[in-house]
Amino acid sequence: MNKKMKCIVCPIGCVILVDFNEKTKEIMSFSGNECKRGIKFIKDETTRPVRLLTTTIKINSVAHNRLPVRSNVPIPKEKMLEMVREVKKININIPVKAGQVIADNFMGLGIKILSCSTFNS
Numbered sequence: 837m838n839k840k841m842k843c844i845v846c847p848i849g850c851v852i853l854v855d856f857n858e859k860t861k862e863i864m865s866f867s868g869n870e871c872k873r874g875i876k877f878i879k880d881e882t883t884r885p886v887r888l889l890t891t892t893i894k895i896n897s898v899a900h901n902r903l904p905v906r907s908n909v910p911i912p913k914e915k916m917l918e919m920v921r922e923v924k925k926i927n928i929n930i931p932v933k934a935g936q937v938i939a940d941n942f943m944g945l946g947i948k949i950l951s952c953s954t955f956n957s
């Protein structure tokens with residue numbers, strides 16, 4: 837199977853053309869990457885794609901409606917929708933600091949949800 841993948845490891849964003857076996861995930865050939873990190877990227881993308889979860893949650897504040905949050909580690913892409921739905925159920929009080937753990941061991945997966953902003957009022 838031929839597939840174009842945009843490497844998201846650095847801002848250059850190489851478009852890598854990958855020929856891989858869909859069943860075995862074996863990569864037959866690839867081209868378009870500017871560096872070796874692109875090879876690791878396509879290997880991860882074809883076997884177990886992950887992304888950092890980023891979204892917003894409700895915050896009890898007069899001045900702010902939403903708090904931007906993210907996961908501390910990338911999560912499997914297939915879990916993303918389910919996890920975003922669960923994260924959005926969280927409602928937090930101020931004050932809150934950037935980097936503060938909003939949820940620990942989220943959904944029992946050992947993942948932390950962290951605040952991306954500081955709001956004092």
Ligand code: SF4
Pocket residue numbers: 843844845846847848849850869870871872873874875877
């Ligand atoms: S292949 Fe290398 S240079 Fe190209 S986007 Fe990926 S990390 Fe950046």
